[in-house]
Amino acid sequence: MADIKDPENTIIMELKNGSVVIELxxxxxxxxxxxxxxxxxxxxxxxVVFHRVIDGFMAQSGDVANGNAEKDFNIRRAGTGGSDLPDLPAEFSRIPHDRGTLGAARSQNPNSANSQFFINFSDNHFLNGQYTVYGRVISGMEHVDAIVRGEPPMNPDRMISVKVAADAE
Known part of the structure; x- marks a missing residue:
């Protein structure tokens, strides 16, 4: 596991093949x-499933309204929703969309990010300045690389659990 410097701003995401550690x-x-x-x-x-996974580009998840594999799950609906919380304003920066960065998924409106996010499989600099970067994978990128591809995948992978490192046992 990665050397976690700031547990309050680190996410531990459990996938089928192991842990992914994300520094926020x-x-x-x-x-x-x-x-x-x-x-x-x-x-x-x-x-919650990874509902949009494009080889060489990114893996998208986080539709907490429609993407839960344990509840009223419909893969065709996954990717269309967010949380009950209000949308977020864009927080664009000079941080590039490099391999392993975490970006906020949104609609055409720059201020529409809510709960969905994506992890870049490669350097996707054409996204720079258009999507908020708010984290980076510091350990377990090989598990992200193993996520099943598809738009949507036939049998999508899911995040088994997502926890703030400060709260992890």
């Missing part, structure tokens, strides 16, 4: 970081 960037995107921690602490991300 509260100095860059404080509202997005806070939202992820609130939803993680509420268990909202647990069992």
């Amino acid at each position: 960037l509260p100095d860059i995107a404080p509202k997005h970081v806070e939202r992820m921690k609130v939803l993680a602490r509420a268990g909202a991300y647990d069992n």
Whole structure:
């Protein structure tokens, strides 16, 4: 496991093949970081599927309204919703969308990010300045690379659990 410097701003995401450790960037995107921690602490991300996974591009998840593999799950609906919380304003920065960075998924409206996010499989610099970067994978990227591809995948992988490291046992 990675050397966790700031447990309050680190996410531990359990996938089928192992743990992914994500360092959050509260100095860059404080509202997005806070939202992820609130939803993680509420268990909202647990069992949510990766509904859009494009080889060489990114893996998208976080539809807490429609993406829970344990509840009223419909893969065709996954990716269309968010949380009950208000949408977030864009927090664009100079941080590039490099391999392993965590970005806020949104609609055409830059201020529409809510609960969905994506992890970049490769350097996707064409996204720079258009999508909020608020974290980066510091350990377990090989588990992200193993997520089943598809838009949507036939049998999507899911986040078994998502926790703030400070709360982990």
